[in-house]
Amino acid sequence: MIIGCHLSTGQGFARAVQNAGRLGADAFQYFPKNPRSYRLKPVDREEAARGAEAARAAGVVTVAHSAYVTNLSTGDPKLRETTIASIVNELELCEALGTRWLIVHCGKHLGEGEAVGVRRMVETIDEVMTRYQGPCRLLLENTAGQGSELGRTVDELLAIREALASHQRVGFCLDSCHAFASGLLEPGGWERFIQEVTRPEFARQLEVIHLNDSKAGPGEHVDRHALLGRGQMGELLQELVHHPLLQARPVIIETPVEHEDQYADEIRLARRWAARAGT
Template identity: 50%
Template sequence: MKIGCHISVAKGFERASKRAFELGADSFQVFTKNPRGLRPKKVDVKDAEAGRKFCKEHGIVLVAHTPYITNLSTPKEDLHEVTIRSIREDLRIAECYGAVGAVVHCGKHVGEGEEYGRRRMVETLDIILDEYDGPVKLLLENTAGQGSELGLSIRELTEIRLSTRHPEKIGFCFDTCHAFAAGTWVPDRFDGLVTEMKETGYLEHLVAIHFNDSKAPWGSRKDRHEKIGKGEIGAEALALFLKEEAFQGLPVILETPVDDEGEYAEEIRYLHKLRGEDRQGA
């Protein structure tokens, strides 16, 4: 299992790669550009190559994350065009960095209804992926169900993937906090979650896990991340993910709230401890 965390890429991708290593991370995640903006970003090719080489030398896995502001289900033509352009660019940036996947949030139907939202989401994914043939998979992330968000359940996500023209270019990223807040995962029914992932075909296309406790209670539909063991889910329930054979080898990314990235070193050690490992230093 590749346990890691989210790292800022503000000082360059190579620096982010080295920072991940310093913190004891075996994986890390970066935003492709400003998470709350859609301004195009020019990649420093030399920096990207150096960071990619460093990750390869140290066996570190990278996951990329696209900006929050895109909406795969928007009825607005201007935002639809920008979303397509932006995510195509995100995939190219992720490829330059050597990422295994680029996480994207599912669409919001913004009052047009779930049927419209799913149809529009599939249409948008088709347009995006018609023009991308690289190795990076676009990873659909399950949502907490805030507002008009789609993609709460395992079954809905697998159905969306299979409805596209390019299911082979799409994978999944599972967020523990989102599933708990959406009410689609009950901590004392962990085996049922794994079984559903297997039976629907979700598991074979699962590429990454976002590993977060939840400040909000079960079924609240509020996306509020918390440090591991400090929230409503609890360390005992979350440890099941770390010990589950079906998830071994996957990047497990902490997105818990920190004032400084340095705090992740202690939390990464804690996750190894929950797995039954004693990893000293970071």
């Protein structure tokens, strides 16, 4: 299992690579720029090349997460342009750092209806991928279905991807906490969940896993992560860690630790769960 956690790159990307090694992580996720801002960040090619080389030398897989502030389904033309520029900038930063994937949250329709929300999201992503032609891939993450969030179910995610002109450069990220909170994975529903997420058209495009427990209950549509084994997912989370789906893709933990060092315990626990199944 390739497993790691979300780390700060505040002290530089190369330092984050070192921290990953110290925590026993063979992968980590980072924000390519300030996650609470649309502001663009210039690409420092030299520094990025040093960071990319550090990750490569250490054998650490890196995954990037897009800013939270963006709504891919916004109907405001100015905000849409800002959003597109922000994501293109993130893709360029990722590419410079040798990262293959940028994870984005699905859009929010804000009361205008799912059809409108999906159409705008598709147009926005296609525009991003027209402006960015590099090798970095965009991954759509399943949501908890909080408020008017799109992308709760496998069918919804597939429909969004299939509508994209740029679909060949777009894949999926599956978050366990969001799956639980959205009702995709519920107590007693393990078999149905696995049937859904292993559908070939989805599994083939599933490139990264987010491993989080959930503070909210099943189907409550609230996105609140919990430490592994401390939330409401119980056995379901351990079951998921055993599953072959998690053995071939980077697994990233984004649980509410008090300090990054605590991720060492989270990673150790996940590895222990995985080992119990003999993987």
